[in-house]
Amino acid sequence: MNMDTRASVSIVRCESYEEAKLYEAVAQAAREGGMPDVAGKTILLKPNILSDSSPEDCITTNPEFVRATIKLLKNCGAKEIHVGDSPGLHSPTFEGKRCGIKDVCDQEGAIWEDFTKNPTEKPIKGTGRILPMASIIDKVDMVFSLCKFKTHQLMYTTGAVKNLFGMIPGLHKSACHVKCPNRESFAKLIVGIYETVKPAFCLMDAVIGMEGSGPANGTPRSVNLVLGSTNGIAMDWAQAVIMGYDPKQIPILKEAARRHLLPSVIDYPLLKADAVVVPDFQRIPIRENTQFIKTLILPFFTRGVQKKLQRREPKPLFDNSKCIRCLRCVNICPAKALTLSGDESAERRERHICADYSKCIRCYCCHEVCPVNAIKIEGKE
Ligand code: SF4
Ligand code: SF4
Incomplete structure (x- = not known):
């Protein structure tokens, strides 16, 4: 302060x-x-x-x-x-x-x-x-x-x-x-x-x-x-x-x-x-358990261990029933963790978004750009 x-x-x-x-x-x-x-x-x-x-x-x-x-x-x-x-x-x-x-x-x-x-x-x-x-x-x-x-x-x-x-x-x-x-x-x-x-x-x-x-x-x-x-x-x-x-x-x-x-x-x-605190405001839960690890210890770990810890963060989950295959998530993903499945000749609606969670850095850019709320951030690997 x-x-x-x-x-x-x-x-x-x-x-x-x-x-x-x-x-x-x-x-x-x-x-x-x-x-x-x-x-x-x-x-x-x-x-x-x-x-x-x-x-x-x-x-x-x-x-x-x-x-x-x-x-x-x-x-x-x-x-x-x-x-x-x-x-x-x-x-x-x-x-x-x-x-x-x-x-x-x-x-x-x-x-x-x-x-x-x-x-x-x-x-x-x-x-x-x-x-x-x-x-x-x-x-x-x-x-x-x-x-x-x-x-x-x-x-x-x-x-x-x-x-x-x-x-x-x-x-x-x-x-x-x-x-x-x-x-x-x-x-x-x-x-x-x-x-x-x-x-x-x-x-x-x-x-x-x-x-x-x-x-x-x-x-x-x-x-x-x-x-x-x-x-x-x-x-x-x-x-x-x-x-x-x-x-x-x-x-x-x-x-x-x-x-x-x-x-x-x-x-x-x-x-x-x-x-003027808003009663029952729906907050994003604070991931306190990772704060200490990330701030003080993480820099000293190998890249492999860092990635493993990162994967303990909530991951993006894709709802194919809502997805309109706009590919905004694929295009914005900085880790190139997302692809559209299946044969390129197939109808787009028959294909779906595939996530490679070993590449995903949990930045949630995909979630920010999805126009139909087809991506949820939840769960652990
Ligand atoms: S959270 Fe980030 S890195 Fe992971 S799939 Fe979404 S855009 Fe890609
Ligand atoms: S941004 Fe949303 S709607 Fe568009 S392809 Fe990705 S998951 Fe589907």
């Missing part, structure tokens, strides 16, 4: 995406959370568009939330507003249509950004790694993380910090899972990206969040809140509290603490996080 810092997280009640009420809530969260002066600034808004899905699925930041933020920034004198994200499977024509965010950009005069165009190489702080990143980062004065309140199979929660992983274009993200194959190393990378991007402000869409099997196949859950902070780590701490987690068990927050990025005090100028 950093002994010298304080951070403030504003938490505001908001029970719907109705335009006027949402604008009020976003404006109050921004004001009380200490949003910096944006007059004359060029700003990138980074919503969470994990997959281009309907707003009702609650996988993405709601388009009305993006609209409210654009309007607020314009009213505060921002010069130019850019909006963009890059899903794991980034098609060449992707522009946030289905989730409604591109239309909001067109209606409100914001500029949609294609993150895959001419990415720039960035050293990622504290990791020794260089990764491609959306080049718009070098053309704006400020980045705002417009995150969504959701659970996450691998990291337990996804909020202001994890949202910035989308600055890495397309499939470069799944390659990161091979380089950082466990929760601790992946958390190190994510916190490094957060430190590199350094968002000036974070706003969290927690009006309707996601519980259960997030970040893509969970259940929408009314949380009725909007959060604002200059500090994404403090915001994610508040989110963990609201979900009913012990924040000290969340890998990204543990890594932030290890790097002395966790503020010593979090102030809540409006609602307090522990006063």
